[in-house]
């Protein structure tokens with residue numbers, strides 16, 4: 001669709017929309033918010049949130065974060081907009097763009113729809129999770145890692161689980177940091193989409209990171225700093241293989257992984273299903289920062305809103 005307004009509008013549809021010149025600053029700003037810093041930086045702004053799928057962390061993070069920066073919020077549920085009766089995404093966003101300053105949208109569907117929302121060209125659109133990518137989760141993960149380790153560079157990260165929206169965004173983000181080694185272990189048939197793996201590998205070649213993916217849990221190198229997992233049922237998806245639990249079973253994160261990575265910190269995008277992707281002793285134990293990571297959702301949402309609206 002023809003762009004209606006020419007502007008330098010900053011959408012956050014992919015973590016790759018944040019240029020190298022801005023990404024460290026956005027993470028640093030999230031870390032300032034993590035220390036309790038608050039400013040009325042969005043006073044007078046109106047944030048629209050449109051969540052078509054369930055959300056606990058992301059929706060609350062953007063709403064609470066906007067309010068804490070003195071913005072006002074209009075929240076739309078799945079049936080509230082005329083989109084539900086067939087109005088196009090383009091027309092919907094064109095109308096909203098005259099009234100609200102930024103739209104935070106979780107479709108859990110195709111990212112193309114988010115591009116259709118962004119086509120109007122004057123109201124930035126933030127991807128609060130599409131089927132392909134979860135960019136604001138990646139920002140959360142970066143600021144959580146930075147807070148915990150004091151850096152992101154040189155971290156050795158093991159990601160275990162489906163190559164879902166969280167994994168794609170994490171791979172695109174971490175691959176931009178020199179010295180990072182990201183090892184993805186994804187169940188056979190549930191790996192990262194090839195184009196995302198290729199983009200992350202291209203980032204890594206440029207930055208001096210390393211990204212690799214395998215579909216088994218054999219020959220794991222020792223000494224990971226982070227073990228990261230995600231639930232087995234990704235929002236809005238179903239698994240074609242009726243036997244998928246057997247395929248996923250070897251990819252459960254348990255204390256066994258700490259035999260070779262005794263200093264590793266555990267991360268999880270949540271919601272968690274104890275006894276499936278992770279055992280309760282790991283998630284609820286001293287190695288886990290998963291619930292601090294959830295708090296970072298708001299800090300990174302605040303930084304993302306400011307970046308789009310600056």
Ligand SMILES: NC(=O)NCCC[C@H](N)C(=O)O
Pocket residue numbers: 057058129134137164165166230231233234235269270271
């Ligand atoms: N932290 C979150 O945003 N959690 C929501 C679900 C994330 C997960 N990748 C999913 O699609 O199910």
